[in-house]
Amino acid sequence: MGNKMQLDLTKKYALIVAGGSGKRMESGIPKQFLPLKEKPVLMHTIEAFHKIQGIEIIVVLPASNMEDWKKILLQYSFSINHILVEGGETRFHSVLNGLQKVENESIVAIHDGVRPFISSEIIQKSFDIASQKGNAIAAVKLKDSIREMTITGSSKNVNRNNYFLIQTPQTFQSSIIKDAYQKATHYNFTDDASVVEEISGVKINLFEGDYRNIKITTPEDLIIASAFLAS
Numbered sequence: 480m481g482n483k484m485q486l487d488l489t490k491k492y493a494l495i496v497a498g499g500s501g502k503r504m505e506s507g508i509p510k511q512f513l514p515l516k517e518k519p520v521l522m523h524t525i526e527a528f529h530k531i532q533g534i535e536i537i538v539v540l541p542a543s544n545m546e547d548w549k550k551i552l553l554q555y556s557f558s559i560n561h562i563l564v565e566g567g568e569t570r571f572h573s574v575l576n577g578l579q580k581v582e583n584e585s586i587v588a589i590h591d592g593v594r595p596f597i598s599s600e601i602i603q604k605s606f607d608i609a610s611q612k613g614n615a616i617a618a619v620k621l622k623d624s625i626r627e628m629t630i631t632g633s634s635k636n637v638n639r640n641n642y643f644l645i646q647t648p649q650t651f652q653s654s655i656i657k658d659a660y661q662k663a664t665h666y667n668f669t670d671d672a673s674v675v676e677e678i679s680g681v682k683i684n685l686f687e688g689d690y691r692n693i694k695i696t697t698p699e700d701l702i703i704a705s706a707f708l709a710s
Contacts, residue, residue, distance in 0.1 A: 490585035491606055492653075493528040494537045494577045497521050497544075497592025498566045509544055510695060511592045516708045518555055520695055521548075523595030528588070529559045530599045531606075536561040538592070539577040571666040571674070578660055581653050586610055588648035589656070589671045593695040596707055597648065601689055605650035608686055615650045616672045617688035618643040645670055646688040655679060 497511040511521040521538070528536055540548055542565045551557070562580050566573035574589060581587050586606050590597065601617060608615035621642055626634040649671045656671065659678040668674045672683045695704055 489533075490582055491531065491534045492537060492581050492585060492587040493531075493534055493602075493648075494539065494574065494581065494587050494589045495521075495524055495528070495561075495592050496539045496566075496570060496573050496577065496589065497524075498539065498541050498570060498573050509541075509547075511540075512544075512547065512551060513695075513701065515595065515695075515701070515704055518557075519551060520595050520704075521592045522555065522557055524590070524592050524597070525557075525559055525561060527595065527597045527599070528590070528602060531602055537564055537577050537580050538562070539564045539566045539573045541566045569666050571660075571663070571668055574671060575660045578653075578657050581657065583653055583657070585653045586650060587653050587656060588650040590647040590649075591694055594647055594692055595695070595704070596689075596691045596693060598689060598692070601692065602648060604686060605648045608684060609650040609652060612684045613652050613655055613681060614672065614675060614684055615648075616683055616685050617646040617648055617692065618685040619646065619688045619690055619692075620644075643685060645672070646692050646694075651675065655681065 512519045515523060525536060528534055538561045540563065564577045564580060567576050586609050588602060588605055605615040605617060621639040621644060625637055625639050627637050628634050655675060659675045662678050663674055675681055676683050691707060693700055693703060695701055
């Protein structure tokens with residue numbers, strides 16, 4: 480693995496996972512298709528990655544949303560090229576399906592389709608770090624105090640400086656992430672770094688993310704997103 484980290488990995492992918500529903504958004508429309516300043520959230524996300532030169536974009540959608548997305552593309556005359564991949568039963572399976580389109584000896588940034596405010600600087604930084612160290616995971620420090628709930632029902636204070644909120648992109652050398660996903664024996668992972676950490680045992684490299692890089696999952700998030708665009 481040490482030798483792989485010295486390779487000149489110039490091929491870049493964005494694997495955008497957009498498999499959410501509208502349940503927490505209290506909407507019948509999948510959250511990735513909700514309008515945000517006159518176009519769907521997912522289009523903003525794709526546009527953010529399109530700004531990176533030479534990147535190939537893969538979008539993973541549930542099978543039930545494929546035809547709707549194609550109609551939306553026509554409706555908005557959206558012309559950014561991207562590979563469409565059918566999602567799986569869980570997020571894990573959706574990422575696994577998307578990784579089938581990723582070439583070996585490349586770098587792939589895995590990103591939530593409903594994080595439309597990812598900046599070019601963060602994306603490029605993730606590619607640079609992953610090229611050098613094998614992986615790069617965006618994260619931000621906690622702003623609030625936190626407490627840990629014990630099994631007895633009481634709680635105790637913990638040092639917030641020891642904890643981070645994990646974001647996407649989570650960016651990897653393709654050989655590392657593809658190998659981890661192929662070897663996994665269960666699917667209840669919450670993010671891609673957890674798969675690599677458990678299966679491959681490699682060190683996970685956190686780097687400073689962005690508090691504006693929010694994940695739009697509730698009506699309140701949509702209000703905040705609209706305020707970001709207005710500013």
